[in-house]
Amino acid sequence: MDQDKKIRILVAKPGLDGHERGAHVVAYGLRDAGFEVIYTGLRQTTKQIVNTAIQEDVDVVGLSILSGAHLSLTRKVIDGLKAEGAADIQVIVGGIVPDEDVPLLKDMGVGEVFTAGTPVSAISDYIKNSVSPN
Amino acid sequence: MSYLKKDIDRIAAAEKEWKQNILDKRVSRFNLPKSPTVFYSPVAVKNSEFLEKVGFPGQYPFTSGNNPFDFWRAYAEDAAKMGYRPDWGGAGGVGKYGGFGTAEDYRDYLIRMHAMGRVGGPNMAFDLVTQCGYDSDSENAEGEVGRVGVAIDSFKDFATIYEPYTGDMDIDKVPSNFTINAPAAVIIAMYAMLAEKRGIPFEKLRGTPQNDILKEFIARGTYIFPPKPSLRLFRDTCTFCTRRMPKLNINSMGGYHIREAGATRVQDLAFSMANAAAYIDAGIKGGLAVDSFAPKFTFNAFGGSMEIYQEIAFQRAARRIYARMLKERFGAENPRSMMIRQPITAHIGCSSTTLQRPLNNLTRAVVGGMAAGMSGGMPGVFPPYDEPLGLGHSQEAVQLQIDATRILIYEAKVADVNDPWAGSYFMESLTDEIEAHAMKEIEKIENMGGAVAAIENGYMQKAVSKSAYERQKQIERQEVFVVGVNSFDGDNEINVSVHREVEATYDPELLKTAEDRQIQKLKKLKWERDGKAVVSALAVLKSHAKDESYNLMFDICECVKNDVTLQEICDVLRDIFGEFQQTKL
Numbered sequence: 003m004d005q006d007k008k009i010r011i012l013v014a015k016p017g018l019d020g021h022e023r024g025a026h027v028v029a030y031g032l033r034d035a036g037f038e039v040i041y042t043g044l045r046q047t048t049k050q051i052v053n054t055a056i057q058e059d060v061d062v063v064g065l066s067i068l069s070g071a072h073l074s075l076t077r078k079v080i081d082g083l084k085a086e087g088a089a090d091i092q093v094i095v096g097g098i099v100p101d102e103d104v105p106l107l108k109d110m111g112v113g114e115v116f117t118a119g120t121p122v123s124a125i126s127d128y129i130k131n132s133v134s135p136n
Numbered sequence: 137m138s139y140l141k142k143d144i145d146r147i148a149a150a151e152k153e154w155k156q157n158i159l160d161k162r163v164s165r166f167n168l169p170k171s172p173t174v175f176y177s178p179v180a181v182k183n184s185e186f187l188e189k190v191g192f193p194g195q196y197p198f199t200s201g202n203n204p205f206d207f208w209r210a211y212a213e214d215a216a217k218m219g220y221r222p223d224w225g226g227a228g229g230v231g232k233y234g235g236f237g238t239a240e241d242y243r244d245y246l247i248r249m250h251a252m253g254r255v256g257g258p259n260m261a262f263d264l265v266t267q268c269g270y271d272s273d274s275e276n277a278e279g280e281v282g283r284v285g286v287a288i289d290s291f292k293d294f295a296t297i298y299e300p301y302t303g304d305m306d307i308d309k310v311p312s313n314f315t316i317n318a319p320a321a322v323i324i325a326m327y328a329m330l331a332e333k334r335g336i337p338f339e340k341l342r343g344t345p346q347n348d349i350l351k352e353f354i355a356r357g358t359y360i361f362p363p364k365p366s367l368r369l370f371r372d373t374c375t376f377c378t379r380r381m382p383k384l385n386i387n388s389m390g391g392y393h394i395r396e397a398g399a400t401r402v403q404d405l406a407f408s409m410a411n412a413a414a415y416i417d418a419g420i421k422g423g424l425a426v427d428s429f430a431p432k433f434t435f436n437a438f439g440g441s442m443e444i445y446q447e448i449a450f451q452r453a454a455r456r457i458y459a460r461m462l463k464e465r466f467g468a469e470n471p472r473s474m475m476i477r478q479p480i481t482a483h484i485g486c487s488s489t490t491l492q493r494p495l496n497n498l499t500r501a502v503v504g505g506m507a508a509g510m511s512g513g514m515p516g517v518f519p520p521y522d523e524p525l526g527l528g529h530s531q532e533a534v535q536l537q538i539d540a541t542r543i544l545i546y547e548a549k550v551a552d553v554n555d556p557w558a559g560s561y562f563m564e565s566l567t568d569e570i571e572a573h574a575m576k577e578i579e580k581i582e583n584m585g586g587a588v589a590a591i592e593n594g595y596m597q598k599a600v601s602k603s604a605y606e607r608q609k610q611i612e613r614q615e616v617f618v619v620g621v622n623s624f625d626g627d628n629e630i631n632v633s634v635h636r637e638v639e640a641t642y643d644p645e646l647l648k649t650a651e652d653r654q655i656q657k658l659k660k661l662k663w664e665r666d667g668k669a670v671v672s673a674l675a676v677l678k679s680h681a682k683d684e685s686y687n688l689m690f691d692i693c694e695c696v697k698n699d700v701t702l703q704e705i706c707d708v709l710r711d712i713f714g715e716f717q718q719t720k721l
Contacts, residue, residue, distance in 0.1 A: 018264035018280055020357015023398050023487075026601040027608045029721060041721050044357050045268070045276065069264075070526070074279055098526035118491045118524050119621045121612045 031122030052082035200555035201512035231256030257310035261285030269706030282650035365713035398604020406577035430473035440485030481513030509550030594719030
């Protein structure tokens with residue numbers, strides 16, 4: 003990793019679901035792993051998430067979704083980033099995602115999907131290996 | 137269990153000797169920094185006054201239980217002979233918790249359930265749009281309408297759900313549950329107005345609204361207004377229910393949600409007790425005598441870990457703390473005011489279950505059932521093992537869950553003894569310890585100004601997320617072990633899978649169109665209703681909302697009756713109360 007420039011990550015909770023334990027834990031963990039982490043808080047529309055990602059000039063958007071709406075919400079974020087010319091921002095997804103939906107998310111362009119029981123160190127290793135700060 | 141001082145001195149001396157001659161030697165033989173096990177002697181129990189600290193089941197301080205036996209235990213043998221199956225009913229006469237789509241969709245579903253003999257009052261889950269105080273046509277509602285529960289925009293929607301509830305199942309005969317918090321006042325008003333429309337006296341209404349807004353700030357996140365005005369709305373529902381609907385439970389408070397959000401056991405206990413104190417205070421400040429409303433407070437669940445001894449002690453400590461708080465701090469005299477009324481006692485948490493080798497979750501849930509059976513509750517095995525798979529529970533998992541509970545009741549006879557751990561040096565000492573830690577934390581919160589202040593300054597929220605992170609670090613450092621997750625996950629282990637069939641509870645085609653249909657209905661309602669009445673009802677609500685001395689329930693009832701929508705009511709209150717801004721991490 004470039005010593006001067008840290009990788010910037012937006013941890014985001016799209017929709018009205020308020021279960022944010024996972025988002026909090028991942029945000030704390032990635033921050034302690036040396037990333038710059040911004041947490042959106044609850045009740046973000048996908049549009050707000052795209053805007054924040056661009057304004058904050060992040061390298062990665064981590065979506066935390068436990069509501070079952072991961073396919074539609076993720077697609078909206080990825081399409082939104084593309085439409086704003088920010089397709090280089092990598093999107094990763096965490097939460098409750100059935101096995102059969104993982105390839106669907108990856109086809110959409112999601113870098114990786116992290117489900118229950120994943121150590122934060124695995125997420126941090128993934129980001130270190132696949133993203134460089136812009 | 138009471139010892140004379142000279143006996144205790146003798147035991148303490150012997151214990152010291154045992155430590156040196158047996159324990160320490162063994163610890164050093166195995167080259168350990170400290171012993172991995174603990175043994176408790178009478179010395180551990182500092183004050184062992186049985187009547188003061190434990191008492192008989194059904195007597196203050198309720199440490200050994202609220203009752204010698206509950207309803208379900210009284211008729212357990214009859215239930216076995218008639219093959220009673222509990223999976224379609226909730227506690228206390230309501231049907232299974234559920235809800236989806238539009239009010240019409242959910243109504244039709246209930247009619248089908250009734251035709252199958254699955255009766256009981258409605259036990260409603262609301263969609264997140266309703267829970268957060270929006271209508272289905274709001275920008276924030278997109279994609280969420282009717283998803284995790286039924287969509288309620290207006291009194292008409294609410295009344296639609298109740299269409300099948302007439303005759304023997306009218307609302308003066310069956311109870312209802314409403315899992316609703318921030319807009320609880322609106323839903324309670326709808327229930328009252330439904331009774332009025334049907335000519336049923338409010339006094340006959342039974343049921344339970346969750347109405348526990350404080351834990352939403354700490355855990356579940358479906359808040360609307362800041363804590364202070366939220367508590368004012370609670371006060372208004374509390375006084376309204378006490379005076380007009382005395383059979384209705386006022387709330388169903390949860391510690392479990394707080395634990396699932398990451399709180400430690402002690403935080404869970406302290407925060408939920410502090411919340412309860414804030415609600416009781418609100419009722420008293422609303423002009424009520426504590427014994428007039430505290431008996432109608434309920435708790436939905438407490439618990440949420442695999443540590444069976446600690447969870448049993450937790451239940452005992454919780455009952456004692458609550459009873460003492462009500463009696464000593466709030467001056468309650470009615471024993472029913474002092475009881476933690478809850479449908480079950482201990483259980484594991486959904487966060488205790490693992491996606492890895494999920495059948496192990498059955499074993500885990502049985503441990504929770506044991507903790508419940510040994511702490512004054514039905515040995516309820518919860519949740520079904522496929523909980524973390526996120527596809528809904530399969531019929532097989534539910535069958536195993538129900539059977540496991542039955543095995544604990546009928547074969548293991550877990551629930552045939554009240555508080556079987558009473559008098560154990562270990563359990564009494566652990567109960568004291570959890571109580572002492574929780575009391576210290578409660579005192580800290582009271583010194584800040586109580587639960588509302590500790591939410592406003594972000595103390596509780598930060599404490600919970602820090603504990604969640606701490607737990608995660610412990611797992612990653614292997615300071616705690618979770619089988620199949622951070623240990624025993626090597627190549628020698630095999631994955632065990634079983635056949636599962638998930639019943640599609642709700643019609644996916646209806647779910648797809650629910651949002652459109654709900655929006656069309658809302659348009660029609662707004663076109664057809666008496667616009668003048670809407671404007672004037674909202675204006676009155678707005679002016680009264682500015683003055684804290686008003687009870688807003690009457691104005692909200694007036695709004696509901698005039699087809700003012702849920703969001704319109706909440707928006708007026710948002711204008712006056714503001715919206716809650718969560719503390720930054």
